[in-house]
Amino acid sequence: MIEIKNLSKTFSLSKQQKKEMGPEFKGSTIDAVKNVNFVCQPGRVFTLLGPNGAGKTTVLRMIATILKPSKGSIHVCGLDTVTQGMAVRKKLGFLTGSTGLYDRLTPDETIKYFGRLNGMEEPLIEKRKKELFDLLGINDFAHRRVGKFSTGMKQKVSIARTMIHDPQVVVFDEPTSGLDVIAAKSIIELIRDCRKQGKTVILSTHIMSEVNMLADDFAIMHRGDLIYNGLFDDFKNAMREKTLEDEFIRIASEHDKSFA
Amino acid sequence: MKNIFTIFRKELKDITRDRRTLMIMLVIPLFVYPAIFVGISKYMTKQSQDAGQEILRLGIVNNGNEKNFEQFIAAMPNVKSISIVDTSLGKQLILSDSIDAAYFFPAGYDSALAKLEPTDFQFFYTSTNNEFEVGFINNLNSVYQQNLVKTKLAEVHISETILEPAKSISRNLASTREQIGSIVGGILPYFFIIFCMIGCMYPAIDLAAGEKERGSLETLLVSSASRFEIYMGKLLTVSLSGFLSAIASIIGLIISGQMVGSDAGGGEDSIQISSLLSGIIEPKTILLLLAILLPLNIFFAAVTLMLSIYARSFKEAQSMITPLMIFIVFPSIFGMLPGVKLDYTTAFIPILNVSLGSKEIISGNVSIGPLLVTYLTLIAYAAIALIVSVRFFNNEKNILRG
Numbered sequence A: 001m002i003e004i005k006n007l008s009k010t011f012s013l014s015k016q017q018k019k020e021m022g023p024e025f026k027g028s029t030i031d032a033v034k035n036v037n038f039v040c041q042p043g044r045v046f047t048l049l050g051p052n053g054a055g056k057t058t059v060l061r062m063i064a065t066i067l068k069p070s071k072g073s074i075h076v077c078g079l080d081t082v083t084q085g086m087a088v089r090k091k092l093g094f095l096t097g098s099t100g101l102y103d104r105l106t107p108d109e110t111i112k113y114f115g116r117l118n119g120m121e122e123p124l125i126e127k128r129k130k131e132l133f134d135l136l137g138i139n140d141f142a143h144r145r146v147g148k149f150s151t152g153m154k155q156k157v158s159i160a161r162t163m164i165h166d167p168q169v170v171v172f173d174e175p176t177s178g179l180d181v182i183a184a185k186s187i188i189e190l191i192r193d194c195r196k197q198g199k200t201v202i203l204s205t206h207i208m209s210e211v212n213m214l215a216d217d218f219a220i221m222h223r224g225d226l227i228y229n230g231l232f233d234d235f236k237n238a239m240r241e242k243t244l245e246d247e248f249i250r251i252a253s254e255h256d257k258s259f260a
Numbered sequence B: 001m002k003n004i005f006t007i008f009r010k011e012l013k014d015i016t017r018d019r020r021t022l023m024i025m026l027v028i029p030l031f032v033y034p035a036i037f038v039g040i041s042k043y044m045t046k047q048s049q050d051a052g053q054e055i056l057r058l059g060i061v062n063n064g065n066e067k068n069f070e071q072f073i074a075a076m077p078n079v080k081s082i083s084i085v086d087t088s089l090g091k092q093l094i095l096s097d098s099i100d101a102a103y104f105f106p107a108g109y110d111s112a113l114a115k116l117e118p119t120d121f122q123f124f125y126t127s128t129n130n131e132f133e134v135g136f137i138n139n140l141n142s143v144y145q146q147n148l149v150k151t152k153l154a155e156v157h158i159s160e161t162i163l164e165p166a167k168s169i170s171r172n173l174a175s176t177r178e179q180i181g182s183i184v185g186g187i188l189p190y191f192f193i194i195f196c197m198i199g200c201m202y203p204a205i206d207l208a209a210g211e212k213e214r215g216s217l218e219t220l221l222v223s224s225a226s227r228f229e230i231y232m233g234k235l236l237t238v239s240l241s242g243f244l245s246a247i248a249s250i251i252g253l254i255i256s257g258q259m260v261g262s263d264a265g266g267g268e269d270s271i272q273i274s275s276l277l278s279g280i281i282e283p284k285t286i287l288l289l290l291a292i293l294l295p296l297n298i299f300f301a302a303v304t305l306m307l308s309i310y311a312r313s314f315k316e317a318q319s320m321i322t323p324l325m326i327f328i329v330f331p332s333i334f335g336m337l338p339g340v341k342l343d344y345t346t347a348f349i350p351i352l353n354v355s356l357g358s359k360e361i362i363s364g365n366v367s368i369g370p371l372l373v374t375y376l377t378l379i380a381y382a383a384i385a386l387i388v389s390v391r392f393f394n395n396e397k398n399i400l401r402g
Helices: A015-020 A056-063 A085-090 A107-117 A122-136 A151-163 A181-196 A208-214 A232-237 A244-259 B002-016 B019-053 B068-075 B087-095 B109-114 B131-155 B176-184 B187-214 B216-221 B227-261 B268-280 B283-310 B314-321 B324-334 B352-363 B368-394
Strands: A002-012 A029-040 A045-049 A071-076 A092-096 A169-173 A200-205 A217-222 A225-231 B056-062 B079-083 B101-105 B122-124
Touching: A002 A056, A029 A056, A029 A071, A029 A200, A029 A217, A029 A225, A045 A056, A045 A181, A045 A208, A056 A071, A056 A169, A056 A200, A085 A092, A092 A151, A092 B216, A107 A122, A107 A151, A107 B002, A122 A151, A151 A181, A169 A181, A181 A200, A181 A208, A200 A208, A208 A244, A217 A232, A217 A244, A225 A232, A225 A244, B002 B019, B002 B187, B002 B227, B019 B187, B019 B227, B056 B068, B056 B087, B056 B131, B068 B079, B068 B131, B087 B101, B087 B122, B187 B216, B187 B227, B187 B283, B187 B314, B187 B324, B187 B352, B216 B227, B227 B283, B227 B368, B283 B314, B283 B324, B283 B352, B283 B368, B324 B352, B352 B368
Parallel strands: A045 A200, A045 A217, A092 A169, A169 A200, B056 B079, B056 B101
Antiparallel strands: A002 A029, A002 A071, A217 A225, B101 B122
């Protein structure tokens, strides 16, 4: 389970970043996430929808202990991400659209490396690696270097790396961006499997079809604010527009008006 | 601790599978010294041999009825002379490389000499000539002048000793190693320092900025390894890479020594270079050199990793780290200058202290106090760089800058 309470993140801006914000921007900091609250339950997919720059990745990075919250708290399986970071990471898997693999290592070496870093014993690494390689069909290229793999092959290795330590919580940060249809489908399957296995899943995306396919719980982020949080079915039932895209645009526009 | 070793092992495997890194880290340092020493030795031997066989071509414009010079030249082996009508033709022949030098004896030269009146002769040459030719001509003039003086003294019945009542005889107490070491000792540390830096530079860029750019750093940060463990694993790899470069260059020196020493056709120069190298290739010298290069490598590794983790991309890291070479090359070159010595002041200046310390170690003339201060200073600088670099790595602003 992930519990997020009053979460905020403020970044101080460099001179260059201030310049990039335009002449009307006067401050020296930017609030990337503002007082966000939500809970992700085991066995459910919590989907975080929002445009680029909404603050989704910042929230996920704080959950993954890469960033520290400026205010508020995050508990993963009851563990505080700030004071118990290492214990949190042992329970966490993190998958992004960029496969982030080492070109000069083989899948076998990559998986063993991350297994060891996650504190697993060698026999357990071997057992788990075999299960994942069989499931994902990696055995044929397990001892070839990753550098020349297709995106689909790389994504399979990336999934195996994320799941090697059988994490209870899996964070997906726009996992299908830049992937072809086949590779993207394998990610969708993985998310469904995680739900079936009772894992807590948080998925950040701006692809509406993925939300439709996967969301149990649903939240919309816009300009650092959480502007909707509830059951996806409730959201669909309350929609004023015909499509999810149009409804999302309507809600975002209303939120924009509150800034004007 | 286990994670540091796991990361170190993986990073080492990763960089040693990269041909470009291997080339920079091991192959180039291994071959630079053999190329320099064997090349210099062969070149000098060839120059000496050529000089022995070379014929010096002289043109003489003798308007002054000078007989001594022509007789003197005729007796010289490897010298051919021709008579020339005037100096302008002589100059033309030199510029067209038909002769190496032209002598001009003015009218009345012989009579002035006979009367012991002041007179002069001119010789024309180009200073860009082969240095052996220039040396030969200078030597020729000197011997000719001495012969003239002897002849004139004999004519007036004065002993030659009047010219040098007391001879000064110099006895250089410096060993051959010290003498040659003081000359070439400066260039060896320069390469050691440069190799250490280059050996650290590429892996540091690849393991920090490269990993950031490829997106693998984020996944590594989400593993159970702490940031300190990740940093230390990378630092050890980068330091080892720089250290291996230094070791490769020392192995290159050993190979040079053996190659130059076994060169049967080598002359005096080869023997001197071989003697210098065999002096350096003593276990004590190598250990002292490695001990000075170890903290230097940690210092370089910490600084390059710090800049690399700050950079947004591989390219930006390269453009940030490459200018550092100026700060390394300048003190290294300064250390080569004659008269700059390791003392209690220079021992505190980073890079310069390594350059001077290594120079002393190579020439076998070590001042214990300043060298000890150098070691301590380097350890202190390495520790400071390490602490700052760890803090830098722990700062989320730097690590996720992109």
